[in-house]
Amino acid sequence: MSAAVAVPVVLASIALVDAALAGFRAATGRNGLIRKRAYYVVAMRRGLAGGAAVLGCLALVLGAVLATAPDPGTRYTGLTQAGISMLWVIGPFAAVVVASLVGYAVLPRRPATFLILLGLGPLTLIRPWVTVAAGLTAAWTALDLPTAVCTVVAATSVLAVEPWVHRRWYAEPA
Amino acid sequence: MTTAARRVPARGPGLAGYRTRVPILEISDLIIRHDVATGASLPVRRDEVIAALRAAGDRRGARIVAGLPHRDGVLEAAAVDRLLVRTHTELQRLNEELRIAEQLAELLGPLLAAVARGGERPRVVDVGCGIGYAVRWLAAAGVLGDVDLSGVDFNPALVAEATRLADVEGLACRFVRGDAFALPGSATVYISVGVLHHLRGDALGAFFRAQADAGAQAYCHFDIAATRLAPVGAWMFHRARMREPLGRHDGVVSARRAHTDHDLMTAARSAPGLVPLLHRPTHHSNPFCASVRPLLGVRPQEVSALRAALGPAARHLVTDSRPMRRPW
Known part of the structure; x- marks a missing residue:
């Protein structure tokens, strides 16, 4: 698979997984029941839907940016390069998050607690900063202004999913 | 026993360095007051709470209380109740992530046996x-078999929410407002999660003596482990996982107020007829894994039975504790 296809696919996949987890986080601390798997599944679907909507909007913006470019091929190459820059920042972070989640799910309780205290908790805290850093890094290396603006818009719009899902569905306790 | 206090810069001419020790206060301890006999809410004046927090050097806590709804300077009881229910629900999410109820069940099963x-x-x-x-999780999991599960709290709003949640899921447990040690009939085992650090001074020893006097066969109390990392970990976790400013504030304060193993053991030894045992005490544990640690107590003649019931986990039981110098 060429970079022109792989980069947007990988970025979109990461954004969708992040959106599902954002939906989960948006719903946490709002339901005191013990058995709430279904509640969280719904929350993750809502996050996923929010993430898909964001990606849809971004696709329209990118389409417009490409359509208005003097040379769409060069602009697409520039966007792909910017996406690669984003991945250099987001990729390692996403890999550590996934490894922490898998470890939390499969490890015995004490090492799982260790993972939470050293992994999942701090990772949640730094996630917005990592996302913004990825957007700014891509913007810094972008070939032109429209590409730079697209990367910043993409990064910040991903961060909007969690607060939107929370305000829309989970502002009050269940 | 160490009193929860922190050093603050001494103010005024000629006073250099850190001399005055002031209490560390949790907002949730200050904004509610109930008539112990009737359970009725008593009025709490907002400016008095703010003054107490300011006197303790806690300006952030004072700001949080200043934002609470009030009528003629008296905190609105219904709004405070809703806030506490929201905060406890967020706190439950932390307990779920750290699998506190699971840890409790792992000890409670052998203890009951x-x-x-x-x-x-x-x-x-x-x-x-x-x-x-904790009680609802135990009831839902059914890991203890045929056991009468009850929860007791002085706060009627929290008890009402506990009852509502148990009813929604049809759980075999009940919740009562009042004094846990004044219930009709004695408990076999008293448990708690995150309560001990609220008990200051003589109240901690009295808490353990009350269990002995009530005829309990054992107790199992989980509370925040007073490690050097606890305040940092609490800040990070409450920041990452909780939304209520009160919960974030009190979460960090709780970690700073946590009793050391030595303080807990000293207080627990004042209860006649119940031998205190620490499970995985802080000086035996990796501090990154020790978010909470349990203190167990059993009648002297049951100690060997407990060790046998715990099996290999009994090697983590200790009866001694080291005095610890507080880093904060």
């Missing part, structure tokens, strides 16, 4: 149960 008498249905009472997460 060691102390329960044949023919009698064991009774487990959660002291200061809040919205009853």
Whole structure:
């Protein structure tokens, strides 16, 4: 698979997984029941839907940016390069998050607690900063202004999913 | 016993360095007051709470209280109740992530096996149960078998929420407002999660003596481990996982107020007839894994039965504790 296809696919996949987890986080601390798997599944679907909507909007913006470019091929190459820059920042972070989640799910309780205290908790805290850093890094290396603006818009719009899902569905306790 | 206090810069001419020790206060301890006999809410003046927090050097806490709804300077009881339910629900999410109830069950099962008498249905009472997460989890998991599960709290709003949640899921447990040690009939085992650090000074020893006086066969109390990392970890976790400013504030304060193993053991030894045992004490544990640690107590004649029931986990039981110098 060429970079022109792989980069947007990988970025979109990461954004969708992040959106599902954002939906989960948006719903946490709002339901005191013990058995709430279904509640969280719904929350993750809502996050996923929010993430898909964001990606849809971004696709329209990118389409417009490409359509208005003097040379769409060069602009697409520039966007792909910017996406690669984003991945250099987001990729390692996403890999550590996934490894922490898998470890939390499969490890015995004490090492799982260790993972939470050293992994999942701090990772949640730094996630917005990592996302913004990825957007700014891509913007810094972008070939032109429209590409730079697209990367910043993409990064910040991903961060909007969690607060939107929370305000829309989970502002009050269940 | 160490009193929860922190050093603040001494003010005024000629006073250099750090001399004055002031209490570390949790907002949730200050904004509610109940008539112990009737459970009715008593008025709490907002400016008095703010003054107490300011006197303790806690300007952030004072700002949080200043934002609470009030009428003629008296905090609105209904709004405070809703806030506490929201905060406890967020706190439950932390307990779920750290699998606190699972840890409790791992010890409570062997504890009941060691102390329960044949023919009698064991009774487990959660002291200061809040919205009853531990009791409801035990009831939902069914890991203890045929056990009478109860939760007791002084706060009627929290007890009402615990009852509502248990009813929604049809759980076999009940919640009562009042004094856990004044219930009709004695508990086989008293439990608690995150309660001990609220008990200051003589109240901590009195808490353990009350359990002995109530005829309990054992107790199992989980509380924040007073490690050097606890305040940092609490800040990070409450920041990452909780939304309520009150919860974030009190979460960090709780970690700073946590009793050391030595303080807990000293207080627990004042209860006649119950031998205190620490499980995985802080000086035996990796501090990154020790978010909470349990203190168990059993009648002297049941200690060996408890060790046998715990099996290999009994090697983590200790009866000694090291004095610890507080880093904060």
